[in-house]
Amino acid sequence: MSTVVSYDEADHDAHRARQWLSGQARDPGVSRAELIALGTAMSALAAADDGREPVALAAEPVGVDPGIVKPLDPALLTPRDGNAEMRWEAMAGQGYVVPNDRFFVRNHTHAPRLDADTWRLRLYGDGLRDAPTRDAPVEFGYADLRALPAVEFPALVECAGNGRHFFASQQDTPAAGVPWRLGGVGVARWRGVPLATVLRRAGLTADAVDVMPEGLDPPYVTGGVNLGRVRRPLPIGKALDDVLLAYEMNGAPLPADHGFPVRVVVPGWIGISSVKWVGAIEVSTAPLFSPWNTSLYRMFGPGRPADGGPADTQSVKSAFELPWDARLTAGVETTLTGRSWSGAGPIDRVEVDTGDGWQPATLVGADRDGPWQRWSTRWCPPTAGRWTLRARAVDVTGRGQPDRAPCNDLGYLFDGVVRHPVTAV
Secondary structure, three states: OOOOOOHHHHHHHHHHHHHHHOOOOOOOOOOHHHHHHHHHHHHHHHHHHHOOOOOOOOOOOOOOOOOOOOOOOOOOEEEEOOEEEEOHHHHOOOOOOOOHHHOOEOOOOOOOOOOOOOOEEEEEOOOEOOOOOOOOOEEEEHHHHHHOOOEEEEEEEEOOOOOHHHHHHOOOOOOOOOOOOOOOEEEEEEEEEEHHHHHHHOOEOOOOOEEEEEEOOOOOEEOOEEOOOOEOOEEHHHHOOOOEEEEEEOOEEOOHHHOOOOEEEOOOEOHHHOOOOEEEEEEEOOOOOOHHHOOOOEEOOOOOOOOOEEOOEOOOEEEEOOOOOEEEOOOOOEEEEEEEEOOOOOEEEEEEEOOOOEEEOEEEOOOOOOOEEEEEEEEOOOOOEEEEEEEEEEEOOOOOOOOOOOOOOOOOOOOOOOOEEEEEO
16 A cells, blocks of 8 residues: 555554544544545554555455355355455346345445344434534434335445456556455345435534444454444535435345445445444534545555545446356357446446457346446357457446556556456367
8 A cells, every 4th residue: 555654654643543543532623634644654554563454354264254144155155355245147137136145245344233123323413403412413213214205226336446356367466455356246226215314304504514424333453453433424415415324125124234224325436435234424514534535445556646536436347247267158159248337327338349359239128327237249159269258338427448447556446348258168
């Protein structure tokens, strides 16, 4: 990870960072740049202390994921360092949404087991009328939320590091973190209450600028530093636009791994914004900060700002619904299927290259304005041997996929064209 603070400087600043991150010290006069520097100092010190990348998760034994509740069917999911990646071949022949049993799981710690009857959503901060405090917040129970007018829509949730594996395997620029291929993504139908509705009922003021949901999963410790519970701010414009407090997923109560009883769903933005197991929301008249928007989930690296560029809107990606190294029959025509998506808007067109150059794919289904687009193309492997399939997409804003993704130290927002190997026999 790029750092703007040396380890000697970090030794002094890390104590302040630890105090701030644990809530022991909150100085309203501290600037955004200083908080970012403190977070970076803390990460640098952690790296120096234990000799590893500060945000790399400790690997679990293969096939053992104590933090995941649902069964990990190896035909549907691949364990990845305490997380679970969807197998793309498990989506072949499926409908538009990803069934809950194969929806990917990304945890910083592990899924808490919560009781809906005792769960409370607590809103506080000077961006609410009368500035309720964290100790005396505005509260909503589970039944209170379910009694409010509900909305339901499909939305895509994707880990910011989805595709990180290909920085190393295709571009020789490895990055720390979970080595996702392309299965750290999924679309579900989410039902719940718009965050805007709850904020207004809680007394949102015109001066509010940021809101910060916080999860109820255990605090995240890395490099010996306790970063506290997962939390990441949203600007008020996004919070009032399309953000959902969801309590159902694909027609059923949220599974434990996906945020039961209530989670945040932030369409188009990186998955860390869609905080699971939400328990508190701070509403502020000043910008808010946490490790998840200062030292983590920023775009550090060559050619980028010293404090890291922002990482919010998801990039454009395309995936084949095929096993990696799939075996096909030479001389027999087959239908290749896949999906493409973008955080900036619906997909406009998709092209596939099977070795003869780029050709348009056929867009499938009526969900042309949805969060991802299904597509298909016909291909007959002419001879036995190894072949490479490629797919690329362009969204309605004109954003597309380059052959090579711009690199960053933490491996976020990969958008390069993936070379998918198959063997014809």
